[in-house]
Amino acid sequence: MFCQRRDSTNVAKTAMVNCELNRAIPALGSFIAVAAATAVLFSVSSAAPQQAGSETAIHLITVEPGIYHSVSGQDDLRLIRRYFQGASWELPISSETWQQLRPLGISKIRLINVESGSAVQFEAGKKGPQFNFSSLLPGLQDCRNYGLRPHIIVGQGPQIALVIQEDGSSYGVSDWSRYEEYAYAFLKFVMVEQGFSQADFEVANEPDINGASWLTPEKLPMGAQAMYEAYFQLYRAWATAADQLIREHPELKLRIGGPSITPHTFSFGKFNWAEHFAKDVAAQKLRLDFFSYHFYGNNAALTGLPTFGRSPSFAVQIDTIRNSLSTAGLGNVPIYLTEWGPSYVTTAIPEGIINGNQVGAAWTARFFMEMAASKIDEGMALTLRDHFDPRRLENGWAWPSFLLSDGVTPKGLYNVALMFSKLPGQRVRASDAEGSIGVLASADKSKLGVLAFNQDWDYSNSKERAITERMEIRISGLPFPAARVRVVRYLVDATHSNAYHFYQQGMPIDQANVGLTTVEEISLPVIAGVVTLPRVDLAPSSVTLWEISAERKS
Template identity: 45%
Template sequence: MTTITSLRNTQSNAANQESSDNQYLFRYFSPNNHKLSKSAKIIIIGLFAYSECHALQTITVDSRSAYNVSNSEDIKLMRQYFHEASMENPLSKGTMKILEPIGISKARILNVESPNSLDIEPITKKLSFRFSDRLSLVLANCKTNNLIPHIAVAQVPQNAIAAGIASGRKYGIADWNAYEAYAYAFLKHVTVDNGFNEADFEVANEPDTTGMAWMFAEKLGNSSRRAMAEYLKIYAAWSNAANKLTKEHPELKIRLGGPAMTTFSFGGFGTINWAEEFLKGVAAQNSRIDFFSFHYYGNVQPLVGIPYFGRYPTITELSEFLHSKLNELGLADVPIMFSEWGPSFETRNIPKALINGNNIGASWVARFVLDAAENNIDEGALLTFFDHKAANAEGVLENLWGWPSLLHSDTQTPKAIYNVATMLNRLPDHRVSTVPVRQDSIGVIASSDSSKVGVLVFNQNWDFINVQELAPTEQARIILKNLPFSASKVNVTKSVISETQANPYFIYLNNNLNKWQTLEAKSLRSTRMRPISVANGTVTIPDADLPPSSVTLWEITPAE
């Protein structure tokens, strides 16, 4: 039996390590900053960060040496993780115009079921269905913006067939045939009735923790066997409904998957490993599974090449476990999806969450996409398209920078995370070899085609437990060998995400920026160097500083 055996217990659960966020003292989250102190009431001073410059890091890129680790194209796979996010409010045409360049093609949709969708005529017992206005709204928005809907289902009971009432709420399923009929009607409503030839349906959302609460009168513990047993019955109902619909309408390209579980239930908490029990159960009952989904957040799940923390499996351990289990059960072709991901699952304006809104989160994202691709994670959906708003202590609505989002709540301003996606889209399609790929806090992604070489370098090592910077300021020298084009000189364009560059959060923290500083921080900007001579097919790019929690992109093209 394949199990994850390397769960550590050297740290207590990161999710439970609040231990007073106010105790952390660090400069980045704004010394003497009246905005943050008003909104979060947190006194934040000083940052214990490394300021010394380490030895020069030489990065060698072989521009003609193909290097592909995943079962797909690495660069295209890295971009794929930005092609979807959760739609909590409709997207305007203006917002879509900003999102389209990074390849947005899907919208994950939660909380669109109504508990009163199913009705039973008292005498004839005939079933009828009426779906929520919110579902109609988001489907119309998907249609307008040419987005494929990815809908979480099985999130609420159907009151007409509830098993009972507890504390004033209905729970459970008393008539499984009627519930399966509801599932079929829902799937048909989305696809056939609303004209979506392609759609994804994800059975529940985090059912291993709170997502199955509607099935029970009492509160269950995390990752309980009882919840798993009921979840598999629910999953079977949706599987049967999906099979019936696709048999009747073979033209439909619908996918059904799950369990949209948290990492907590891979073995860190509860009585069972939900991933293992789910896959075994689905295989045993011969249910369809078109993707396996779970959630991944950096504040509890370690990446490759940086010190291990917490008690959860690393991304490599998770990937190896899942691929092994899928192979063992004859499900090797089932894609693995992060149906939620982000630097931190915290979303408040507190230090542990604010990395979602700045360069610290952006540099984590650069490491994340590299690790996810090299571990053959097939798909991903960032938590949300844009930030939420909330009233501060003075009752004024302000942006919640702590959401893992692409855009500010104004739905127009790209956050630092978005700028990483832009960098990946500027890279040529075919990855090439680099030495190193990872070295301490440094990571390198390079690619080329017949007219361009791209080199992306991140400097990332954030301490999620103690909320402090561990990455030193580094220096990099880029050496390009075997250029894929003929040229005596090359043009080099450089773009940077850092504390002060391509990081709108920096503007929020500082009221006294000049025009140039504001432009630098507001969006991703590029600077072109003087043409550099080529010697025997090799180019050496001038040394550059790599600030802590930064991402730098060099784009190299022929000068003639």
């Protein structure tokens, strides 16, 4: 299951239990100051471990701040930040929640489950349909309050007034011209009447695994060609409506995209939705402003790690999508991961709990680098905050999100994203690392940052495959003059910057240090233009960030 689906009753229950949690868990104040935002860059690294006699093997990493590096062909760090600057919205954002989200640079929210099935209404004495879009207002109000770009899922369910009634069942669309009127009115309401001159619209949610099953009279096998054909008609209606609105209001920055699919048809059957969607959009000359895709860590392996499951690796999947777009003449269409996370399992079992602990946090660090290497254009985490678990009367840890359900407490995943937001300048060269280790470095004229992760989780057996690795970092040629440098080291692992650890220890979250933890502050000499950082042991499923700057004279 790749997404959250619930009815209005469940929304109300979720809101109620979140209120209960807010009473039970006092809100944390802002816990961290973030360096001024600069355009940041990164690099995946891997250097073969060096043997030092009988000592543990050591990864020797050389960082060269004077040499710019990019795997994406653009500013890698600026690109990576686009991957965590949005997520799905489900509850109103309080001012306290917003204070926690601001350091990540959140700039957009994905409004899912906000489309009402009774938006189209026919009233006696009135010509044509009337429209009621009040269900959109709470999400749009948060976008207005915090300057966020709305990204709205459309076509998620039927319009009751327009369904086909047949043999006691209802499904699909009885009048496509009327449905296009509805789609046009929806887009116009958001962009013209509500004044959002920039907005994104994503047609349906995971139709390849029956996320749009309302379109057909019977339930079809996942990935079915008949389901695809029904979905494509839906996409055409929304793309046509978008074109109409843009013709009338060319000043609007409207983006519409699809097919919002999963890796399912990379693994099962011979009908690949990505390939057919690209071909059909091009053949019918439909508007496509982004190709949307969903990926989770338990779908398939990342580059350099053992394969598992039926699906090809993430990199192969993206290459296939990009080749399909290019073959169809759509090579410039951006690829947008509108859902990502360490695991699509959102229940409190081992496969899902990794979304709440250091395992998912370390996977996220690797995945950010992988997305940049695959030239992904944008991304969104599944949710801004966890759900509250009404059965256990506690936080639901197994959601790929930034904050706990109290809306203020950061998770390990949040702290890893914060590490990336703290990196200075642009990505610079770092020697390669191998296996479970990855290294990235960046610099500007006053600061240097080095980030390293140790990540190799066995998804097939839900156990750690990485071992503790020792690393030494040598920096050759600082980007600023200094006789000595100040080094600050931050850590996310099983016991640091990890709210789940404190939960396991039975410690009240409001009494725990769950923000990004500083574990070391030292002064080091610069010798012949080189700084050598002390050797550190990188624990399995850990992420480390070093910040290096010139030591101020007292």
